[in-house]
Amino acid sequence: MGEPSAKKPKLEGDQLPEHLNAFQEEQKRSLILIDEVQNELDQINEQASEEILKVEQKYNKLRHPHYERRAEHIKNLPNFWSTTLLNHHQISSIINPVEEEVLKHLEILEIEEFEDIKSGYVIRLTFGDNEYFENDKIEKEINLAGEKPCTATTPIKWKEGKCFIKNDDENNPNETMSFFEWLIRNVDPTLDDIAEVIKDDIWPNPLQYFLCPALDATNDTYEEF
Amino acid sequence: MGEPSAKKPKLEGDQLPEHLNAFQEEQKRSLILIDEVQNELDQINEQASEEILKVEQKYNKLRHPHYERRAEHIKNLPNFWSTTLLNHHQISSIINPVEEEVLKHLEILEIEEFEDIKSGYVIRLTFGDNEYFENDKIEKEINLAGEKPCTATTPIKWKEGKCFIKNDDENNPNETMSFFEWLIRNVDPTLDDIAEVIKDDIWPNPLQYFLCPALDATNDTYEEF
Numbered sequence: 452m453g454e455p456s457a458k459k460p461k462l463e464g465d466q467l468p469e470h471l472n473a474f475q476e477e478q479k480r481s482l483i484l485i486d487e488v489q490n491e492l493d494q495i496n497e498q499a500s501e502e503i504l505k506v507e508q509k510y511n512k513l514r515h516p517h518y519e520r521r522a523e524h525i526k527n528l529p530n531f532w533s534t535t536l537l538n539h540h541q542i543s544s545i546i547n548p549v550e551e552e553v554l555k556h557l558e559i560l561e562i563e564e565f566e567d568i569k570s571g572y573v574i575r576l577t578f579g580d581n582e583y584f585e586n587d588k589i590e591k592e593i594n595l596a597g598e599k600p601c602t603a604t605t606p607i608k609w610k611e612g613k614c615f616i617k618n619d620d621e622n623n624p625n626e627t628m629s630f631f632e633w634l635i636r637n638v639d640p641t642l643d644d645i646a647e648v649i650k651d652d653i654w655p656n657p658l659q660y661f662l663c664p665a666l667d668a669t670n671d672t673y674e675e676f
Numbered sequence: 677m678g679e680p681s682a683k684k685p686k687l688e689g690d691q692l693p694e695h696l697n698a699f700q701e702e703q704k705r706s707l708i709l710i711d712e713v714q715n716e717l718d719q720i721n722e723q724a725s726e727e728i729l730k731v732e733q734k735y736n737k738l739r740h741p742h743y744e745r746r747a748e749h750i751k752n753l754p755n756f757w758s759t760t761l762l763n764h765h766q767i768s769s770i771i772n773p774v775e776e777e778v779l780k781h782l783e784i785l786e787i788e789e790f791e792d793i794k795s796g797y798v799i800r801l802t803f804g805d806n807e808y809f810e811n812d813k814i815e816k817e818i819n820l821a822g823e824k825p826c827t828a829t830t831p832i833k834w835k836e837g838k839c840f841i842k843n844d845d846e847n848n849p850n851e852t853m854s855f856f857e858w859l860i861r862n863v864d865p866t867l868d869d870i871a872e873v874i875k876d877d878i879w880p881n882p883l884q885y886f887l888c889p890a891l892d893a894t895n896d897t898y899e900e901f
């Protein structure tokens with residue numbers, strides 16, 4: 452019989468909660484037997500989660516060299532990532548005009564999942580030389596493990612007078628949060644739609660956005676262009 | 677190289693969309709190579725989905741005998757399922773007073789997933805003899821496959837003058853839909869929170885709801901009872 456998971460009610464023979472004292476002995480026995488079944492199911496569920504995670508890890512490894520090859524080809528296409536981000540309606544909606552210029556220096560966008568997948572990932576942005584900041588890489592790390600999921604971003608080393616971020620108070624988020632404001636803020640990653648879109652929508656297939664700002668999802672060819 | 681999935685943009689050597697004619701030959705070649713990588717990734721993703729589905733099918737089989745044993749023990753506990761449903765705040769919020777009486781005749785609640793898991797499941801309710809309807813089983817089948825997911829419920833054979841459902845117009849859903857109104861309606865299963873709660877929350881561990889109407893999720897013992 453498996454161990455009960457930490458937050459589940461426990462029922463051990465002589466520890467029946469008082470409000471169940473009205474049950475007859477045979478019914479109490481049934482309750483305890485149901486509890487045993489639930490403990491066994493807990494164990495099976497845990498094994499299932501672990502096995503699915505291993506499958507996901509295996510396929511992440513298989514995807515990796517393809518992402519690497521893709522990155523090499525993408526380097527031949529000027530403005531691939533800025534075009535891709537601007538063609539995605541959710542991302543473009545937070546990119547302001549200055550940021551549109553800045554993102555022309557974005558050379559590589561990468562997602563790196565943590566080894567165990569479930570505890571988080573990094574969004575890594577690699578920039579060419581530019582007039583705004585010294586960093587060549589800016590990483591936003593999304594930590595999903597632990598009691599309080601959080602994010603951490605590489606501090607941006609602004610060039611003299613070149614900081615274009617107006618609202619960097621993460622306790623005062625407003626409706627018009629911009630792309631770089633999103634980038635530097637430690638927001639609850641479980642509520643961070645932008646990070647999720649980049650990881651689950653753009654990263655798996657950026658080409659579709661690069662090619663096609665107005666692609667109607669129901670068309671499967673480019674015939675009307 | 678894999679086949680492109682049906683709804684993705686296609687890029688085959690001589691079929692570049694017109695708006696990409698401005699690209700130089702080398703860049704066009706890069707685009708086509710990126711597209712090839714995406715096709716390979718599509719294939720990997722499909723394999724991953726299939727393998728995860730197989731893991732889920734394997735564990736569903738492993739869970740099955742435990743659910744069977746649980747069902748045997750549950751039979752010894754009068755009103756197990758009505759108590760369990762009434763102790764779940766989302767389900768109890770749609771059970772009206774008449775239905776509370778009717779559900780005292782609910783002897784078995786079962787979920788049966790389709791063999792392939794992904795295409796749907798059945799919620800099967802088995803009732804004892806009662807004054808309301810002739811059916812001993814009422815099944816709500818949730819079909820997730822196909823273009824238009826749908827549900828289908830066993831027609832209820834009401835006893836003379838005993839139909840207690842007031843609003844059976846599924847085109848006119850109102851805020852106060854009751855449990856049996858939910859049961860008989862063909863609503864879009866992708867928007868059906870009630871079916872999902874029964875399948876993913878109650879069915880995996882009904883005991884926690886049966887035992888504990890006011891269980892605070894942060895307590896792991898019954899000490900305060």
Ligand SMILES: [Ca+2]
Nearest residue numbers: 455461462486
């Ligand atoms: Ca236990």
Ligand SMILES: [Ca+2]
Nearest residue numbers: 680686687711
């Ligand atoms: Ca293709």
Ligand SMILES: [Mg+2]
Nearest residue numbers: 518521522525
């Ligand atoms: Mg890449």
Ligand SMILES: [Mg+2]
Nearest residue numbers: 743746747750
């Ligand atoms: Mg059962």
